[in-house]
Amino acid sequence: MRQSGVIPLRTYEDVDAAAEWLVRAFGFRAGERHEDESGQVIARHLDAGDGDSTIVLGWVGPGYHSPRRHRETCQASREWQETVAIIDGVAVFVDDVDAHCERARSAGARILSEPEDSPFGRRYRAEDAEGQRWMFLQG
Numbered sequence: 001m002r003q004s005g006v007i008p009l010r011t012y013e014d015v016d017a018a019a020e021w022l023v024r025a026f027g028f029r030a031g032e033r034h035e036d037e038s039g040q041v042i043a044r045h046l047d048a049g050d051g052d053s054t055i056v057l058g059w060v061g062p063g064y065h066s067p068r069r070h071r072e073t074c075q076a077s078r079e080w081q082e083t084v085a086i087i088d089g090v091a092v093f094v095d096d097v098d099a100h101c102e103r104a105r106s107a108g109a110r111i112l113s114e115p116e117d118s119p120f121g122r123r124y125r126a127e128d129a130e131g132q133r134w135m136f137l138q139g
Contacts, residue, residue, distance in 0.1 A: 097123060
């Protein structure tokens with residue numbers, strides 16, 4: 001595993017499926033894969049694209065509910081997820097925000113905000129297949 005200053009950890013119900021989706025939709029590169037003794041995938045490492053940034057996807061057990069599934073049964077969750085804000089999300093720098101957004105949209109990402117200019121640079125916000133939120137900024 002690459003060692004960097006900060007490594008975002010994201011929890012998923014199905015780590016393998018999430019990793020494959022994130023590679024296809026957001027252009028990450030698949031890295032290490034870890035299983036427990038029963039064969040359950042408990043972690044996947046992804047390269048965010050610049051060669052120096054690692055994201056770790058993890059599985060914490062069958063009791064975990066993704067944000068998407070949680071909002072199906074929880075009114076409070078539905079309400080706070082109506083905003084486009086990146087609540088507990090990750091920001092990733094990409095070369096071309098507009099092209100990246102189209103790739104994500106084509107893969108089925110829920111686009112929370114279209115590419116726009118902001119004080120932080122050009123950006124858009126998206127939700128992945130399990131409802132985790134991401135912000136992509138043009139670097």
